[in-house]
Amino acid sequence: MQCFMPRSNKVPDLPLVANKRHSKKGNKDIEALRGTEYHLSRLMRPDDANVVGNVHGGIILKMIEEAGSIVCTRHCNTQNGDRCVAALVRVEKTEFLSPVFIGEVAHVSAEITYTSEHSLEVQAKVMAENILTGAMKLANKAALWYVPCSLQNVEKITEVPPIKYASAEQEEEGRKRYETQKKERLETKARTEELVVPPSKPEQHTVGFSQSSLIHLVGPLDCTLHDYVHGGVTMKLMDEVAGIVAARHCNTNVVTVAVDAINFHRKIKKGSILTVSGRLTYTSNRSMEIEVLVDVSSLVEPEIGTISSCLGLLRLHLPGQVQQGDVCASSQD
Numbered sequence: 001m002q003c004f005m006p007r008s009n010k011v012p013d014l015p016l017v018a019n020k021r022h023s024k025k026g027n028k029d030i031e032a033l034r035g036t037e038y039h040l041s042r043l044m045r046p047d048d049a050n051v052v053g054n055v056h057g058g059i060i061l062k063m064i065e066e067a068g069s070i071v072c073t074r075h076c077n078t079q080n081g082d083r084c085v086a087a088l089v090r091v092e093k094t095e096f097l098s099p100v101f102i103g104e105v106a107h108v109s110a111e112i113t114y115t116s117e118h119s120l121e122v123q124a125k126v127m128a129e130n131i132l133t134g135a136m137k138l139a140n141k142a143a144l145w146y147v148p149c150s151l152q153n154v155e156k157i158t159e160v161p162p163i164k165y166a167s168a169e170q171e172e173e174g175r176k177r178y179e180t181q182k183k184e185r186l187e188t189k190a191r192t193e194e195l196v197v198p199p200s201k202p203e204q205h206t207v208g209f210s211q212s213s214l215i216h217l218v219g220p221l222d223c224t225l226h227d228y229v230h231g232g233v234t235m236k237l238m239d240e241v242a243g244i245v246a247a248r249h250c251n252t253n254v255v256t257v258a259v260d261a262i263n264f265h266r267k268i269k270k271g272s273i274l275t276v277s278g279r280l281t282y283t284s285n286r287s288m289e290i291e292v293l294v295d296v297s298s299l300v301e302p303e304i305g306t307i308s309s310c311l312g313l314l315r316l317h318l319p320g321q322v323q324q325g326d327v328c329a330s331s332q333d
């Protein structure tokens with residue numbers, strides 16, 4: 001179940017494209033949809049969770065990405081010209097602050113907090129509601145960056161309509177975040193050409209032993225209007241493989257507690273084959289760091305071969321003790 005609660009408090013002075021066909025009352029409703037915020041809620045079901053009822057981090061990340069994509073796509077289409085779809089290009093480091101359980105409702109609120117000429121920053125907050133007691137807890141806070149890609153030519157990046165800031169300080173802080181991420185991502189871009197080679201006959205408690213991969217064929221349900229994968233789908237797969245690596249290493253229940261900044265440098269087309277590989281890079285007493293790499297190969301264009309798409313670091317936590325000291329980050333088997 002998804003519900004939508006429009007906020008009318010921040011309406012930018014921009015021409016509305018879709019309002020001509022509506023009555024006066026309809027116009028008012030649409031007016032309310034023009035804001036730079038979006039709210040998405042969903043009841044957490046058994047297929048969202050692991051065997052002990054903790055909702056997977058990837059499900060929450062997927063919801064956050066969906067809310068961000070909707071608010072950015074809507075905002076970028078409030079001006080005349082090319083229609084476009086907002087593509088996720090970066091997620092800043094995020095922490096899972098409280099667990100979410102089956103039967104709770106996850107409420108995601110996403111707001112555009114900064115715009116550059118061709119990109120938008122969205123800040124999202126996730127609250128988990130126990131609908132039996134009314135108790136609410138903060139589950140996650142995340143910052144994401146989107147880029148609008150023209151609907152007619154996916155390689156063309158369209159201009160972003162500016163937002164109104166509450167104060168000059170708020171705009172200045174946003175500009176600083178924009179410059180910081182730009183500098184950081186240029187430094188990480190070089191790592192995307194790496195490959196994770198499957199180990200042969202790995203021994204227990206080594207990196208190679210728990211190293212795991214998921215193979216996924218990209219279908220229509222995974223894709224945007226452009227027929228390219230939603231960033232949330234990729235993040236969900238990344239979280240799933242990290243969970244498998246962690247469970248293999250520890251043989252117990254694990255939960256995702258943090259995800260480092262991830263950049264999405266390339267688009268992944270419908271029909272691609274994704275190989276999502278994870279390996280342990282560090283263990284402490286009760287937590288593990290897992291590096292996840294997404295390789296893409298094409299079914300229909302075999303000459304493209306395998307390209308690496310994105311790289312992420314996920315931290316997982318467990319109630320017991322990790323097999324500390326047995327893991328060597330540089331060793332493959």
Ligand SMILES: CC(C)(COP(=O)(O)OP(=O)(O)OC[C@H]1O[C@@H](n2cnc3c(N)ncnc32)[C@H](O)[C@@H]1OP(=O)(O)O)[C@@H](O)C(=O)NCCC(=O)NCCS
Nearest residue numbers: 087088089090116117118119145231234263264265266267
């Ligand atoms: C979006 C994309 C075409 C940008 O390509 P690019 O060659 O980096 O483009 P540019 O360098 O010209 O940057 C264009 C704008 O995007 C922004 N941008 C690009 N990559 C970014 C990133 N990782 N994080 C934040 N902003 C980014 C740039 O800052 C620039 O905006 P500005 O002009 O206002 O500064 C490319 O990164 C891409 O296709 N990414 C995959 C998107 C996707 O499919 N997401 C889902 C993945 S599963």
